[in-house]
Amino acid sequence: MAILNVRENTTLLPFLLESFPDRSRTSVKEMLSKGMVCIKGECIKAFDHPLKKGDKVEILPKGISVARAKKGDAVTALSKKGVKILHEDAHIIVVDKPSGLPTIDQSGKRSGGISLYRLLNEYLRVSAASARKEALISGAPVDRATPRIWIVHRIDKGTSGILLFAKDERTKDLLQSKWKEMVVERKYIAYAEGCIAEGGRIESYLKESDKSLKVTSFDAPSEGAKLAVTNYTPLQYIYKRGSSRTVLWTRTEFRLETGRKNQIRVHSALIGHPIAGDYKYGAATDPIGRLALHAATLVLRNPYGPNLLRFTSPLPEIFNRFE
Numbered sequence: 356m357a358i359l360n361v362r363e364n365t366t367l368l369p370f371l372l373e374s375f376p377d378r379s380r381t382s383v384k385e386m387l388s389k390g391m392v393c394i395k396g397e398c399i400k401a402f403d404h405p406l407k408k409g410d411k412v413e414i415l416p417k418g419i420s421v422a423r424a425k426k427g428d429a430v431t432a433l434s435k436k437g438v439k440i441l442h443e444d445a446h447i448i449v450v451d452k453p454s455g456l457p458t459i460d461q462s463g464k465r466s467g468g469i470s471l472y473r474l475l476n477e478y479l480r481v482s483a484a485s486a487r488k489e490a491l492i493s494g495a496p497v498d499r500a501t502p503r504i505w506i507v508h509r510i511d512k513g514t515s516g517i518l519l520f521a522k523d524e525r526t527k528d529l530l531q532s533k534w535k536e537m538v539v540e541r542k543y544i545a546y547a548e549g550c551i552a553e554g555g556r557i558e559s560y561l562k563e564s565d566k567s568l569k570v571t572s573f574d575a576p577s578e579g580a581k582l583a584v585t586n587y588t589p590l591q592y593i594y595k596r597g598s599s600r601t602v603l604w605t606r607t608e609f610r611l612e613t614g615r616k617n618q619i620r621v622h623s624a625l626i627g628h629p630i631a632g633d634y635k636y637g638a639a640t641d642p643i644g645r646l647a648l649h650a651a652t653l654v655l656r657n658p659y660g661p662n663l664l665r666f667t668s669p670l671p672e673i674f675n676r677f678e
Contacts, residue, residue: 426481452650456469457470546593546674586610
């Protein structure tokens with residue numbers, strides 16, 4: 356691995372040709388196309404990338420560039436499934452999940468079903484293999500541990516947005532055991548049917564039916580039911596075209612104090628305003644062809660540091676159809 360110092364303003368290809376006088380122009384171009392040239396930790400392939408005096412250009416061994424390219428391919432594979440990595444470190448990975456992708460395949464390990472859990476495990480496997488190869492080539496210590504994703508919490512298949520996973524069991528246990536302490540803020544945006552005139556707080560006990568898999572709300576404690584608390588605030592009213600009185604949907608912010616299955620969907624229906632697209636809980640409209648619920652904000656305390664970690668996800672473009 357070589358480090359080249361830039362002594363005057365120029366562009367990348369002329370700089371490399373001058374730095375490697377014994378190489379042919381074709382050979383130097385291959386260094387770029389194969390991801391062997393990095394600046395500030397980023398592999399650059401553009402011939403005309405500008406360089407400033409004082410910049411440092413890193414030339415990677417071919418094996419390391421191939422290993423990093425494979426990790427890049429793994430990120431691309433996630434992106435093709437609609438999954439975006441928002442944050443990754445040694446202990447956690449935070450992603451933006453698309454609607455329609457389940458957190459985990461409920462039909463069994465042998466079903467071959469696609470799930471976010473399965474996709475992320477494959478991503479970690481490729482990333483770990485790439486890291487091992489790079490370590491071997493560079494002479495650094497090799498981590499031979501088998502990587503694995505650990506589920507901390509879930510969001511429904513039809514819900515899009517932010518989801519947090521652990522990369523080791525200790526972190527998973529820490530986050531789950533101290534979830535209320537660790538999570539500072541958790542917000543969802545939804546388009547609920549009708550007019551929600553004012554904000555409020557919903558508190559009830561939720562229980563899932565083993566047969567229908569539908570969640571039922573109870574006013575008082577009931578066997579097997581768990582306390583669920585949701586706060587909500589109307590943000591915007593979507594009126595029927597040509598009318599200034601008829602509200603079709605209310606863009607609503609939901610803030611969770613607990614995290615029960617289908618909690619927002621059940622509570623929104625409980626106040627008479629099911630979420631658009633949620634036929635399971637009584638919706639009559641489906642203008643975007645999916646559940647109109649999005650996990651927009653997650654703020655949590657760093658499990659291994661003093662700082663807060665804040666993640667946001669904008670509403671998918673399809674939500675613009677409500678406007």
